[in-house]
Amino acid sequence: MENLIEIKGVTHAYKTKAGPLPVLDDLNIAIPEGKFCAVVGPSGCGKSTLTRLIAGLMFPDTGEVWLHGQIVKSPRKTVGMAFQNPVLLEWRTILQNVVLPLEIVAPGMPKRQKEARAMELLALVGLEGFEHKRPSELSGGMRQRASLCRSLVHKPEVLILDEPFGALDAFTREDLWQTMHELRAEEPFTGLLITHDLRESVYLADQVVVLSGRPATTQYVMDIPMPSPRPINMLYEPDAVEKLARLRREIEIAQGRVPAEGGA
């Protein structure tokens, strides 16, 4: 299968007052079309930077970011993004918020059609009946659902999620994991998920990438060969427990708490 996202030897440093701050160092990630990749790594190692490079909001110092067989040189309409903060626009209703990307990507589309498309997604995530509410009238979990709808409304090829469930309580989070699988089943996309939650990465992804501490390199890649809608119980099967233990060890290595030789 073709790799839809390919990060090839990407190195990046921020220019700060104290001199260059290397953030990514020879990073390599390949995500096949339709697959979901979770990226975990120590806090501040450069995960959000990676998402901005893939979205074309920034460009690497060296190395290349490929999307659908082309080097990323500018932002693209085929990308959807969601963040830990749902960043909904308070002056718009939920429906108007979800429609927003279509106003940029498909300005010519009739309003009815845009709203019909948005309603489709809102129904999928269980927000039917809330479309005319303001974001401030919704709970945190509902806002994050709306934010997910907004990131998918223009049918992006690539969905980039930067810790979207990080601020939610455990039950809401598991609910939303379920929703993610349902969304994937409904309209396939290639996904990159940044997360701090190892269970989340194993439950949602087809591939988990562990980044080392800053500057981040690809430290470890784990495949999760499971079909996309999966029962949440899979997390308690021995296979998954073993995978979680392995990932935890890798994170500890990345954090520098355990020497690399001590692993495996």
Next chain:
Amino acid sequence: MSINWQKILTPILGLAVFAILWEALVWYMGWPTFKMAAPSDIWPAFLRFQPLFYEYGWQTLWRTVVGLGLAVVVGTLLGMIMGLSRVMNDALYPLLVGFNAIPKATVVPVVALMFVGQHDFNTILVAFMISFFPIAVSVAIGLSTLEPEYRDILRSLGASRFTVFWKIALPKTLPEFFGALKVAVTLAFIGTNLVEIITPHGRGLGHLFQSAQINSDFPLMFAVLIALAILGIVLYYVVVALERIFAGWAERSPT
């Protein structure tokens, strides 16, 4: 929706009690009108000069509104420049602060000398100068504190800087803008009156106040004060109404 009588009647009652106490005080102390006017003297004073009140009131009003309008345009532009460019912010901020620190009463004679006889222009200029600062600062702060994620949701789709400004940054700063506008409208009103009082032959309600003072016409002075208060209240609530319309979403319903 039913009319909230309590909300309407309470302030009226408050006003009435205030007027009665005032009247009683003047009556009890036996003050003559050249020392202190009672509410019952004010209405006749108003009736005597009624046409002047309308003419001058209108003058004060439109000068204030034009000055404020100018402040909105220039203040918003300045705020945009400062909010969107770090360099321009560093360059302009000290200048603005310094300019704002000058007591505006000292500016009035300078302006009056620079543009002798241009009463309308002078008044509008001072109203503008005194009121654009809070607008510029609030717009600048609103724009520069926009979280990067808000920009990124549109920029990641290839939206232009202008689109991001128009769809996100501008509406997001509206609550701050109206907060500043409420301050600015009061300041512009002060500016207008300052000029009308200080410069001779300026007309406007300030001028009427000035001539009343020269003639020691206390009832007329109070009548002008009350007319000014009414104008000020009207101006303020016009801004509040505009805020409800354009930034009503920022108001949280009481819980």
